[in-house]
Amino acid sequence: MQTNENAAMPAVGTMVLDKRRDRVGEVMQTTPSRVFLRAFGGGREWIASLEDLEPVGVAEELRARVATVNAAQRWRP
Template structure:
C-alpha cells in the first residue's frame, strides 16, 4: 500500500491495531487510535484499508478503556475507605515485595472474600 492520506483509517497488520493516519514523515506513517491516544509509527507496507468492523471495534475498545480508567479513578477517590481493604492491600504489597507468593496469594483470596462479604 502506498502511503495513505491523512485522516484515513487503516489497519496496521504488524501490530494488529487500527489507527487514523496523522502524518507521513520520511517514509513512515504516524497513526493514532481513532478515539485518541499515543501515536505510533508504521511502514506503509504494513497498512491495509480498515473495514467498517475494524474502525467500530477500535472505537468500542477505546470507549471501554476510558470507562475502566474513569471507574478506577472514581474508586480511588472514594471518600469512605475501608480499613480492612487497606490492611489486606498493604500486607499483599509487602508479601509481593518480599517474594512470598504463598502469602500474596492468600491475601489476594482474602481480599476477594472480604469484597464479596463487606462490599456487595
C-alpha cells in the same frame, strides 16, 4: 494498501491496520516512506511503513471506536 512504489498514501484521519503490529490506528501524518499512527481516541504515536498498512473495514473501525469508549468508561469514578 498496495505494496509497490505507486502505493496510495492514506489520508490523514483515516483508519488503517498496521499488519506488523496487528493494531488499528488513525493516520496523523505521512511522509513519502512512513506513516505516523495513533490509536483512536489518543495514546502514543507509532511509525509504520507504508507496505505494512492496509485499509480497515467498517467492522474493524467500529471495533476500535467501541474499545476506546469502553476504556474511557472504565476510568470514570
